[in-house]
Amino acid sequence: xxxxxxxxxxxxxxxxxxxxxxxxxxxxxxxxxxxxxxxxxxxxxxxxxxxxxxxxxxxxxxxxxxxxxxxxxxxxxxxxxxxxxxxxxxxxxxxxxxxxxxxxxxxxxxxxxxxxxxxxxxxxxxxxxxxxxxxxxxxxxxxxxxxxxxxxxxxxxxxxxxxxxxxxxxxxxxxxxxxxxxxxxxxxxxxxxxxxxxxxxxxxxxxxxxxxxxxxxxxxxxxxxxxxxxxxxxxxxxxxxxxxxxxxxxxxxxxxxxxxxxxxxxxxxxxxxxxxxxxxxxxxxxxxxxxxxxxxxxxxxxxxxxxxxxxxxxxxxxxxxxxxxxxxxxxxxxxxxxxxxxxxxxxxxxxxxxxxxxxxxxxxxxxxxxxxxxxxxxxxxxxxxxxxxxxxxxxxxxxxxxxxxxxxxxxxxxxxxxxxxxxxxxxxxxxxxxxxxxxxxxxxxxxxxxxxxxxxxxxxxxxxxxxxxxxxxxxxxxxxxxxxxxxxxxxxxxxxxxxxxxxxxxxxxxxxxxxxxxxxxxxxxxxxxxxxxxxxxxxxxxxxxxxxxxxxxxxxxxxxxxxxxxxxxxxxxxxxxxxx
Amino acid sequence: xxxxxxxxxxxxxxxxxxxxxxxxxxxxxxxxxxxxxxxxxxxxxxxxxxxxxxxxxxxxxxxxxxxxxxxxxxxxxxxxxxxxxxxxxxxxxxxxxxxxxxxxxxxxxxxxxxxxxxxxxxxxxxxxxxxxxxxxxxxxxxxxxxxxxxxxxxxxxxxxxxxxxxxxxxxxxxxxxxxxxxxxxxxxxxxxxxxxxxxxxxxxxxxxxx
Numbered sequence: 001x002x003x004x005x006x007x008x009x010x011x012x013x014x015x016x017x018x019x020x021x022x023x024x025x026x027x028x029x030x031x032x033x034x035x036x037x038x039x040x041x042x043x044x045x046x047x048x049x050x051x052x053x054x055x056x057x058x059x060x061x062x063x064x065x066x067x068x069x070x071x072x073x074x075x076x077x078x079x080x081x082x083x084x085x086x087x088x089x090x091x092x093x094x095x096x097x098x099x100x101x102x103x104x105x106x107x108x109x110x111x112x113x114x115x116x117x118x119x120x121x122x123x124x125x126x127x128x129x130x131x132x133x134x135x136x137x138x139x140x141x142x143x144x145x146x147x148x149x150x151x152x153x154x155x156x157x158x159x160x161x162x163x164x165x166x167x168x169x170x171x172x173x174x175x176x177x178x179x180x181x182x183x184x185x186x187x188x189x190x191x192x193x194x195x196x197x198x199x200x201x202x203x204x205x206x207x208x209x210x211x212x213x214x215x216x217x218x219x220x221x222x223x224x225x226x227x228x229x230x231x232x233x234x235x236x237x238x239x240x241x242x243x244x245x246x247x248x249x250x251x252x253x254x255x256x257x258x259x260x261x262x263x264x265x266x267x268x269x270x271x272x273x274x275x276x277x278x279x280x281x282x283x284x285x286x287x288x289x290x291x292x293x294x295x296x297x298x299x300x301x302x303x304x305x306x307x308x309x310x311x312x313x314x315x316x317x318x319x320x321x322x323x324x325x326x327x328x329x330x331x332x333x334x335x336x337x338x339x340x341x342x343x344x345x346x347x348x349x350x351x352x353x354x355x356x357x358x359x360x361x362x363x364x365x366x367x368x369x370x371x372x373x374x375x376x377x378x379x380x381x382x383x384x385x386x387x388x389x390x391x392x393x394x395x396x397x398x399x400x401x402x403x404x405x406x407x408x409x410x411x412x413x414x415x416x417x418x419x420x421x422x423x424x425x426x427x428x429x430x431x432x433x434x435x436x437x438x439x440x441x442x443x444x445x446x447x448x449x450x451x452x453x454x455x456x457x458x459x460x461x462x463x464x465x466x467x468x469x470x471x472x473x474x475x476x477x478x479x480x481x482x483x484x485x486x487x488x489x490x491x492x493x494x495x496x497x498x499x500x501x502x503x504x505x506x507x508x509x510x511x512x513x514x515x516x517x518x519x520x521x522x523x524x525x526x527x528x529x530x531x532x533x534x535x536x537x538x539x540x541x542x543x544x545x546x547x548x549x550x551x552x553x554x555x556x557x558x559x560x561x562x563x564x565x566x567x568x569x570x571x572x573x574x575x576x577x578x579x580x
Numbered sequence: 581x582x583x584x585x586x587x588x589x590x591x592x593x594x595x596x597x598x599x600x601x602x603x604x605x606x607x608x609x610x611x612x613x614x615x616x617x618x619x620x621x622x623x624x625x626x627x628x629x630x631x632x633x634x635x636x637x638x639x640x641x642x643x644x645x646x647x648x649x650x651x652x653x654x655x656x657x658x659x660x661x662x663x664x665x666x667x668x669x670x671x672x673x674x675x676x677x678x679x680x681x682x683x684x685x686x687x688x689x690x691x692x693x694x695x696x697x698x699x700x701x702x703x704x705x706x707x708x709x710x711x712x713x714x715x716x717x718x719x720x721x722x723x724x725x726x727x728x729x730x731x732x733x734x735x736x737x738x739x740x741x742x743x744x745x746x747x748x749x750x751x752x753x754x755x756x757x758x759x760x761x762x763x764x765x766x767x768x769x770x771x772x773x774x775x776x777x778x779x780x781x782x783x784x785x786x787x788x789x790x
Contacts, residue, residue, distance in 0.1 A: 131710065132674055136773035139709050146709040147774070168707070173787060177702070177713050178774045185788030187781045190772045224678055227627050227657035231634065232675055253675040254631055257708030264707070273704065279632035345642040363632065363729060576631055579672075 007048050022085055026511015029083025034095050037086050041098050044073055052076040054429050055542040056108035057527045058116030062142040067093040067118050076426050078447035097123035104429025106550050115140040127197055130252035134192025136181050147179035153535045154265050202238050202246050224253045228333050228565040231575030242560045247553045254579040262539035267293055267506055275364040278577040280325055283318040284519040286368035292515025292526035296508040299371050302500055307372035308452045309493040316482040321351040322520035323475040326572040333569035334413050347396050357381045371500030389486045397479050414469035418555035418567035428550045432522020434571055437474045438466035444518035456485045471570040507534045521545050541580055545573040620746040626662040627655035631669025633696040633729040640732040659685040670698035670705050671712040673775040677768050683719050684765040688756030693738055694721045697728040
């Protein structure tokens with residue numbers, strides 16, 4: 001009996017009434033009674049070592065009339081997942097919050113409340129997160145229909161009635177993408193119920209952390225249009241003089257409804273959408289999604305050898321280009337206006353050239369397929385990759401290293417700024433470079449190896465101070481490690497087929513699957529539930545940027561206003577992935 | 581001026597060099613020409629990225645494609661200092677009030693480029709419940725740049741088209757020096773149960789009754 005099986009049977013023995021095996025077809029893990037969820041989760045963390053709760057997903061099973069929350073637990077020392085399902089009736093969907101045990105569920109529970117409508121009892125700040133207060137309904141419930149609703153599932157039959165294209169605008173009363181509740185008649189005096197909760201909560205926090213002196217707190221809104229928020233991110237900051245006393249991230253300004261659209265799409269139609277999640281590392285997103293669907297389909301061990309190598313080569317090139325970009329723009333945030341990032345972008349452009357040659361697009365690569373990849377790397381492009389990996393990139397990265405790493409200005413602005421302790425990092429489900437810079441050597445490529453990463457010789461980069469400087473250094477380290485992997489992959493890549501079988505029109509068997517990869521920003525997971533048709537029943541993205549932001553407040557409180565920008569830059573968020 | 585003394589400007593310099601002669605002064609075109617020549621070569625875009633297209637916009641500004649060849653490298657983070665709003669990505673309902681506000685704050689003459697499929701018409705996310713299917717439903721758009729995302733070359737072409745547009749504008753016909761017809765600010769949409777355009781308030785009331 002392996003280790004996980006031992007834990008599972010012990011769990012059943014310890015909580016005989018509360019925990020039962022999930023025996024639905026294709027499902028794994030346990031169904032936990034909601035009354036004892038907190039107790040079971042505490043035991044998992046303290047006694048079984050599952051101290052790393054990475055993903056919380058809400059699912060609407062409308063036919064069974066239940067809403068379900070799915071929890072994916074891991075050990076921070078590595079290993080496979082343990083999945084808990086908690087069910088609640090649809091007419092009164094309440095589940096106890098795990099906020100007190102795992103701070104990392106903060107945003108994820110708010111997201112499940114916002115989009116699915118599960119109330120998490122005991123969550124201190126259960127507001128909408130991606131949409132705004134007052135929005136009508138919970139859009140990921142299966143009976144909620146968008147304004148441009150056509151049919152449940154693609155491909156739509158009505159797109160060509162009698163050979164004539166029908167514009168979706170013609171079907172809408174207002175001719176645009178809006179729909180109002182039927183009894184809504186007073187737009188002028190509209191005032192949503194909880195609109196001022198954000199500021200009320202913020203000032204409340206500021207009071208608690210105040211020094212006791214009667215001082216005025218000022219609320220500053222940074223963003224959504226701000227040159228250093230890396231997109232349309234907004235932070236509501238309370239300052240006491242120059243010092244930050246409270247901070248709340250506000251997001252959703254780029255919420256593009258990936259999940260609702262993804263559940264209408266067929267499986268293959270979702271691949272180009274994953275490109276647009278973390279839009280500067282598209283190939284990693286493709287990878288994660290393809291892996292999750294392959295798990296459903298049972299392809300995992302049949303992927304052709306060459307395809308696996310191509311996937312790894314492209315993923316590692318993506319990581320390098322992402323980290324170059326992140327470093328360049330971190331320096332931008334520090335005030336080294338555009339000079340370092342111009343050097344970084346120069347190298348990134350060369351990597352993009354390779355992507356363009358291989359996949360046909362600079363950014364939106366749409367490259368992975370279920371069971372392989374779409375196109376082979378031709379000898380010409382291979383030559384370019386070799387030149388880049390063996391010669392140019394090591395030189396150029398050393399050059400960046402030489403001018404930046406020991407720079408006194410960089411050090412004095414970043415050392416000791418925005419510290420995240422390892423305990424906090426694990427508790428807040430931080431992933432990727434943010435987690436590893438805090439001294440936790442957790443890398444999905446090693447902790448739960450996927451694809452062919454177990455064949456390569458590389459180190460998990462880890463740094464121990466948890467400050468902004470270490471988060472900068474760790475990206476440098478990871479570029480070096482990626483170059484190592486690439487050098488081995490380029491040497492060993494075999495000839496052969498690149499695709500298992502035709503990936504179009506697949507029907508996935510019933511069940512659930514969670515595929516995760518170590519993207520450049522951290523663990524990127526896709527949770528998919530299939531009902532046996534050619535469209536996913538539930539499609540959820542566990543995005544690293546989004547959940548890494550949980551730690552932002554902790555890192556920023558007590559720092560100066562000018563450092564907030566730098567700390568945010570060091571987390572390296574991409575808004576397409578934060579808001580999805 | 582005699583024919584043999586006529587100055588010929590090489591094609592690649594035509595956009596940056598203005599050649600004029602005394603005849604144009606008599607015709608009254610000189611001011612127009614100088615005015616447009618100055619404006620077309622110093623368009624300051626707003627430093628404002630929305631989504632994926634913003635990355636390509638930054639790449640365009642970087643050394644390989646080099647926006648400064650067009651006099652456009654001075655990206656201003658403040659709308660008060662910028663002439664051009666590049667809508668670089670998907671416009672969501674939650675973001676729309678902020679964008680309309682930014683546009684209203686820009687001084688005339690101002691231009692809008694809808695960069696990419698999303699800004700032009702909703703793109704792949706058109707059916708989304710939080711997505712505006714094209715910024716042109718709210719702001720006047722001067723140039724549409726297709727692509728998802730448009731390559732830097734495509735954006736540069738879009739900017740050159742904008743320069744052409746500027747070249748052909750006449751001071752006597754533009755609205756921004758005209759006291760009577762100077763445009764009103766665009767009404768700012770409100771986040772209700774769904775996004776509400778103040779222009780649609782009547783329709784919303786009607787739908788509730790009927």
